Amino acid sequence: MAMDVIKPMDREFSDIPQATLGDSRYMPHFKDCIGAIDGVHVQASIPHQDQVPYMGRKGMPTQKVMAVCNFDMQFIFAYAGWEGTAHDTRVFLSVLRNENLNFPKPPSGKYYLVDAGSVIERTFGVWKKRWKILRDMPNYPFNKQLKIVIATMTLHNYIRRHAQRDRHFDASNDILSEEIGEDVDVQQELHSLHDNGTQEMEALRNSIATSLMNASN
Template identity: 65%
Template sequence: MNNSEVDEVEEEIFLRSVQFNALLIQHYYMNYVYKTPCMVSSQTGNKWIMEVLQGNDSRCYNAFRMQKEVFYRLCSDLEVQFGVLGSNRTSHIEVMGMLLWCLGQGCGIRLVAERFQHSNETVSRYLGQALDHVCKLGKHIMRPSENEFNGVASEIMRDNRYMPHFKDCVGAIDGVHIPASIAPEKQIPYIGRKGIPTQNVMVTCNFNMQFIYVCAGWEGSDHDTRVFLSVLRDPEMNFPKPPPGKYYVVDSG
């Protein structure tokens, strides 16, 4: 190869290097410097949720699966018990709206982000905070009331079919399988007799049809007995054990 051919090869390599660097600069500029705005809808999340809450009662129920007064009470209780969610730009009510919309409609973070006009990162962060608050509130309110296990339940007392046979019964325990959205590589432990990924949830209720204890998160393949025994053996689970002579009714599981 003579000198002229070497010069041509070097020139071609140089030009290709320049072109490659130019493409890198363009890519960086378009993605990190001159970014096209994404969430630009005039119907922001706050505007939309205020429209729903101030509109027909059915709109609130259809969107958040609860009545307006229940929605406002939930927001108020969470704020009083555990502090304000959100920020200067995102209100406490909007954050709860994101969570209830996500749970009530069964949608993912991307759809919540589009509906409320926030980034995926912002929505993910707020949903995590709201879930923490709701779980804490659940532990606070789903528990036996004072003197729950004293005396005989009025529902037993006034029904001749159950009195006096169940006079010492204080409630019922049962399990339920809730469909769960699990990553494919992690689904196997959650697939049990239902044939789909589920969580095995153990609940305890009193005769007023109120939940007084809930244990969630177990894989769907776990047997009800295993969930029940784990709750009994772990003091940190705070299971409301009945006093001597009292009992819960359960099924064979």
């Protein structure tokens, strides 16, 4: 079910997201943005002798999850099961290098936001608020813990697509992700990669900044 649900509805991203079209803060500046990427930690139950690679900043073992969401707060990609101490660049590059993971690469002219204040933090917040098991993981085998993460993301998407109203999504503007400000998130690593070798993204950031400045004058 996850393979059918955690994916873009349109892999070509041909349409501008409704959330972007309906918000003057985003249009036309971010009309080519198709979603957001970030990393998140989920509490893990690990045998004491194996905990060191999983220990997070809060002093408890976690698994690291890389996720991509769209502007409707749906997950369109997820890669779970990494040790909590795994470097964000290592996770991200492993995704790009493994074609079997089917990462939804943006078409030419499109891009993802990589920002802790974007829609993905609200998406993480709604997801963790609903599923208490993510905050108190039982002592299951680690492979089952990984499946729980993906299963809850799948149900998150299903509810988002089919529920008429949902109190968690309705309150999403008031839900803050527990991870804000605590992780060296994947966006920092991606910015580093861009700064080191991608002039195109630098030009894009400059053009968006200029567009925003002109709109405010």
